[in-house]
Structure formats: structure tokens, C-alpha cells
Amino acid sequence: MPTHENPVTEVSAPVDWRENAKNLTAGAAGGVAQVLIDIVKVRLQTQTSGSAVSAARNIWAKEGPAAFYKGTLVPLLGVGACVSIQFGAFHGFRQLLESYNERNNHESRDLSLTQFYLAGGAAGVTNSVISGPVEHIRIRLQAQPHGAGRLYTGPLDCAKKIVGVAGPAGIYRGQVVTLLREFHGYGVWFAAYEGFMALLQAKTQTKREDLPNWQVAVCGGLAGEALWLLSHPLDVIKSKMQSDGFGSDQKYRNMRHAFQLTWSTGGIRGLFQGIGPALLRAMPVSAGTFAT
Template sequence: MALDFETGAANVAGWREIAKDLTAGAAGGIAQVLIGQPFDLVKVRLQTQGGGNAFSTARNVWVKEGPLAFYKGSLLPLLGIGACVSIQFGAFHGFRQAIESYNKDAYPGVDPTLSLTQFYLAGGAAGVVNSVVSGPVEHIRIRLQTQPHGAARIYNGPWDCTRKIIQSAGISGVYRGQAVTLLREFHGYGVWFAAYEGLVGMAMHHQQKRREELPSWQIALCGGLAGETLWLLSHPLDVIKSKMQSDGFGSDKKYSTMRHAFRQTWATGGVKGLFHGLGPALLRAMPVSAGTFATVEVVRKFLG
């Protein structure tokens, strides 16, 4: 009976931790959008328009479309990415718990803390779960970011964009580029969480401190460096995703499959073509990822 009570208490504590991660992740997602949206708009423009200079692109947006244009398509990400980051952190904690439980059973008496490979797998699995939401959210955001400005615009906001995509290609059209989204989410978030946990673990070991004793600036720095690692190692997948999600429908469609998009990008731009927009992606990654992890840790501490 005592064992059943202990198991039940452990389960409740586990679910409480997941709920904290979901709440903290939502706050981190909002911070991510507010910090990163201008950088993201420039990145997407460079990816879908065949490269160019990030500074010139940003200046053109400012002059021709105004400063608010940097937040084009930000309503849906503000809601959707808040949900996405919430899912990422909640799912990551769930998979982390499952792997820790496996380690305890498989290697009794040994520290069940995840290895970097296991952190990568937990992060990758969380990315796959998240892709169900992030695929459509990013697809709609990219179409809003890349549409013509002013009277020539195609969509009057995210809901109009969603409606027109469904009219043109059905419900499946909302999930355009989902195969490459799955690959990017698995690899990207596997790298992100593994890099972050590895760096935090190094800081804890070097200073002989517990996680909650690390100063906020160190948490932010670990998060920022993890963000740089994510984009350096997953950017080509993101380029292909952006190309497919800004592609036309019907007779205007240029890319039939992910493989076709890779082939065409390689044929026209070589290796360089797979890294268009990397500059603003890396500029964005440090503050966005630092802000996300710092916000998550602060909210988790606040929730106790």
C-alpha cells in the first residue's frame, strides 16, 4: 500500500513538472516571437528570394513597407509559437522522464541522468510532437511574410490565408512541406536541447553549483549558444521548408517534393543556396534562444 502511495505521489509530481514546463514554455514562446520576428522576416525573405544582403533587405522593408512590416504575420506566431514552445518543453520533460525511468531500470545504482545522445533523442521526439502544430503555423507565417506589400497583397491576415490555402489545395495544403518540417524539428530541437543541457551541465560541474543556483546570465548564455548550434546544424532543412511553404499551388507550383526542392536549390545555388538567410538566422538565434530559456527558467522558479 505504501509503495502504491509513493508511486501515485511520484506520478502527480511528474505531471506537475510537465504542467510547469507547459506554462513556462508558453511564456518563453511569447518572448521568442517578440524578440525574433524582425530577424525571422528578413531570413525568410532571403531564403525565398534567392539570397541577397540582410542589411539591404531590412532597409528595403523599413523604407518601402514601414517598421511595422517587420511584424508581418506575427499574430498567428504569437499564439501558435507560444503553443509550440509550450509543447516543446512539456514533451521534452515527458520524454526526459521516460528515459530517466529506463536508465534506472536498466542500470540500477547508476546516475539516471541522460547522456547527450539521450538528450538529443528526447529533444528530437519533442520536436516531432511539436511539428503537428509548428508546420501549419510556420507555413501561414511564411506566406504572410513573403506576399506583396500594399494593394497587391494576397492575404488579409492569417485566417484569410488559411481559408485560401484550403480553397486551393484542401486541408493537406496547410501541411505543405511537412516532411522537411519533421526532419528539421527532430534534428533541430534534438541539437537545441542537447546543446543547452550539455552547456548547463558543464557550468554546474565547473562551479559546483546546482541548476537553480546558476545566475540568469549564464542560463541565457547557454540558451543563446544552443540557439546558434541549432541553426548552424539545421539551416539547409529550414531553407527547403521555406521554399516549399512559399511555393505556389496548381500550375504555379515549382517544387513537387522535398527532394525536388533540394535538387533545384542545389542546381541553382550550390552549397551556398542551402545557406541563404543564415546571417539573420544566427543574429536572431542568440537573443531569441537566450530569452526563451531564461524566461522558461524564471517562470519555472516562480511556479516553484
């Protein structure tokens, strides 16, 4: 009988090739979906004031509907792989923690929510080696001026120009804040999902494999909302650093400086600029990823 349990949190029988394919497909689908409205979030974080609706209206009016897909080629190729890496890495780290629990005579080999957070965070760090440069290129393409002021013709041209100005290390600009965001964000994501699932099972007195798909999806969607609510300030700083100029045009010396300037000009509101599109995207994307 097919189950509704998320494949990455299933305990602990060996996963066959069909389950691996399911994990990869779920990760890729979630990764592809999450880039499609991302330009509004990036514009709010890096350039404009006002609401998400006004930002979207301006993009449509000045750049046309195709602009909402600006910078999506690299994410379409890379973000699906990134999410798949997260799921695979999470599965591996979860098994290590289960073995640790078993060796240390814990009452159960099952993970605590703190351990789920650590496993999710470690998976996020593993993934950041790829997600850092992928998102850097995407953000530059999405934040660049339109028309005659355009800086890059596409992702390859963007990567070449970054390397030409800043060397190969330039591709990894903002990597420290990326590591922090990935660790904390995906730690929250996996731990929140497990926490919501445990609450649902306790409330309904239902085994996990017997829960309907829509309830699993709701838990996944709420976990996505928790991810962005608790990691969005790090994402704002990352976007600011990765859209910043080079050389004499560089505004932010480092992550700390970016936080200081953002706080001095916008306060707490500045650290949550673009949260609306992030939350709007998070619910369906995360719900679909966990329920697939």
C-alpha cells in the first residue's frame, strides 16, 4: 500500500531506487516552483520600496510579463538539484543521529526536534556549496536594470563578468550569510515539519502512513512559512550583498556592515523587506515538496 509519509523522514529501512527517484523528483519540483515569483522578493529586498503588488505591477508595466522569469535559467537547472541534495543529505545526517541515539542507549533511536534541526541545518550547509553561486547569479540577473542599462546578457555572461572583476572567489560573495541562512532556515524547515506532523498524529491518534495527503501538505506548508519567518533577515542581507557592486561601487564591506546599514536605514522593517512574496511562495512550494 502506498504511504503518505515524506520519504526523507521515514524511519529507517533501506530506500530502493524508486524511493530515491521520488525524493529527487520531489526536490526538483519544489526547487523549480520556488523561482517563478522570486524576482518580486529580490526587487523589494535590493531596490524598491512599497508593496509586493506595486513592485509586481511596475515590473509588468516596464519590463513585460517575461521579466518574471528573469534569471530563472540557472535556478531551473540548479535549484532542483539543490533541493534534492538537501533531501539526500538530510536523510544521511538523520541516519547518523539515529545511530548515535542507538549507541548511547537512548529510549528510542528516533530524533528529537533539536536533532531534526541539526540534521536539517547540516543538509543546508551541504547544499550551500551549490546554492550560493546559483543564487548569486540569479540575484544579479533579477536586480539588474532593464533595457539599455542591462549589465548581463545571461547567466554565463554574468558569471564571466563576476570572475573577471573579482576572480573565482567573487562567485561566492555572501557565502558566510548564505551558510547561516541555509543552516538555520533548513534546520527550522525539517524540525517544524516533524513537529507539526507529531502534533497532528497526537491530535488525530492516527499513524503517519494513514494521514491523508492534504494534511501532510498542510504540515509541509506551515514548515515553509516557519522557514521564511525565522530566516528572512539573513536572506535580505544575502540579496543585498549579492547584488552589490564591485571595487569602488561596493557598498557593503561584509555581512556585519550590511546588517548595520540595513538596520540604520530601515530598522526591523528593512530586515523583512520582501517577506510577503516569500510567504506567498512558501506555502504551496513547501506543501507540494513534502506531500509528493
